[in-house]
Amino acid sequence: MVKLKSNDDKEFEVEEAAVIQSEMIKNMIEDGCATSVIPLPNIDSKTLIKVIEYLNKHINMGKAAETGEEDDLKEFDEQFVNMGWEELFDVIMAANYLNIHELMELCCQSAADRLKNKSVRAVREMLKITNDLTEEEEQEIINDAPWAFEGPEIDDTVN
Amino acid sequence: MPTLPTELVTEILSRLTVKSLLKFKCVSKSWRALISSPEFVKTHLTISAHQRVVLTEVRDLFSFRDVQYILKDCSLNSLRNDPVTEALDLVSDDCSFVYGFGYDEYNDDYKVVCVRHRFLILEDHVVVKIYSLKSNSCSSMDDIPDVVRLIKPCKFVNGKLHWTGVLSWANNIYGGFHKDWNIVSIDLADEKWGEVEQPRYGEEDFSLNLEVLGSDLSVLSNCMKNYTESHTEVWVMREYGVKESWTKMYTIKNRGDVISLFFPQNTLHVEQR
Known part of the structure; x- marks a missing residue:
């Protein structure tokens, strides 16, 4: 078992087989740096619980293919990313920090899917970005490819 | 709400379609710079080359029912306004349809050509539709290729889509002989059919x-x-x-x-x- 500590001082025990899906922790274990608790100063407990849930479910990825549990895993993944926008960002940051490739893939794809049809205004609001383009510059971009700004699928809602 | 570092924004944006990316250049100066950068275009190409993305905008425009078709997303160099140089094959399980996708340099537009063959007892019926991404519309063409059937795959060369065409039903199409085949093309700029002389x-x-x-x-x-x-x-x-x-x-x-x-x-x- 490996002990992980979140930045709000909560400790979690995770099976080694699960936690080594994180390249970062795997390297620490191989280097003999994981003898006691591993502090994770960038991850809060709420996010860490989500990450551990993912790691435990994906512990036997290879086996799943043999036993026909792939569909089960796919369903889990779909459910897993069904979370709030801000929560998703926290998980992406954690997955990036811990270097868990599959989790990064899953969450970044989910983020992309959510942004895909959004209006420019909605994207700015979702990502808290201030528009620093002048009106002329904006018009120039629109003129370059007006078709990209049209269509019934453009979604102006923020969620 | 954390602000995502650029590397993570890149990770997410590189999974988007070209259409979304062209739109999101309008988000801010830094997004415009990121999306226009050659490094980003390269990353996007690498990721999209491994994925097949459903071009849903096109899907509803062909009036044929139950058609499922998928095309490789066109990352390529379109973000830098360079012409696309790679053919994109549309995949369909229904063998009476053939599709082709390519870039029309003259009109700076992406086009999908769909040819459907219906076999009736007394006559063959061919329907050709062409979809323009720029105008987001689909039109029927009166001009049809002079063959009884087009065979996949479609190849995009020199601004034209190419298929092998079967000239007659004299032989089984899969065991046919070269004298019964030709290479037909459609020019995406003027939307005219032509033939390529064979060796x-x-x-x-x-x-x-x-x-x-x-x-x-x-x-x-x-x-x-x-x-x-x-x-x-x-x-x-x-x-x-x-x-x-x-x-x-x-x-x-x-x-x-x-x-x-x-x-x-x-x-x-x-x-x-």
Whole structure:
């Protein structure tokens, strides 16, 4: 078992087989740096619980293919990313920090899917970005490819 | 709410379609710079080359029911306003449809051409539709290719989409002979059908597959003498539209039973090394 500590001082025990899906922790274990608790100063407990849930479910990825549990895993993944926008960002940051490739893939794809049809205004609001383009510059971009700004699928809602 | 570092924004944006990305250049100066950068275009290309993205905008525009078709997302260089140089194959399980997708440099537009063959007892019925991404609309074409059937895959060369066409039903289309085939093309700029003159293959009979070698149109002619002996010739049209420029590049000898593996639709990729 490996002990992980979140930045709000909560400790979690995770099976080694699960936690080594994180390249970062795997390297620490191989280097003999994981003898006691591993502090994770960038991850809060709420996010860490989500990450551990993912790691435990994906512990036997290879086996799943043999036993026909792939569909089960796919369903889990779909459910897993069904979370709030801000929560998703926290998980992406954690997955990036811990270097868990599959989790990064899953969450970044989910983020992309959510942004895909959004209006420019909605994207700015979702990502808290201030528009620093002048009106002329904006018009120039629109003129370059007006078709990209049209269509019934453009979604102006923020969620 | 954390602010995402640029590397993570890149991770997410590189999974978007070209259409979304062109739109999101308007988000801010830093997004405009990121999306326009050659490094980003490269990352986007690498990721989208491994994925197949459903172009849903197109899907509803063809009025044919139950058509599922998928095309490889067109990352390529379109973000930098360079013409797309790679053909994109549309995949359909229904063999009475063929699709092609390519870039119309003249109108700076992406177009999908869909040809549907319906076999009626007394007459063949061919419907050609062409979709323009720029105008987001689909129109029927009166001009139809002069063949009874087009065979996948579609190859995009020199601003034109190409298929092999079957000229008559005299022979089974899959075991047909070269005299019964031609290479038809549609020019995406003026939307006119044409024919590409073929090389002088020799006397033996064989079937044809279209490929692209480098940026040149290429034909793989597959000759099966009997069940134990066959060979494939790789022809390349060095100068587009010039019949004399057809050059035989390679002859690949294979055992007869290898053919079915060698020529599944669309899986043989020829690369110049």
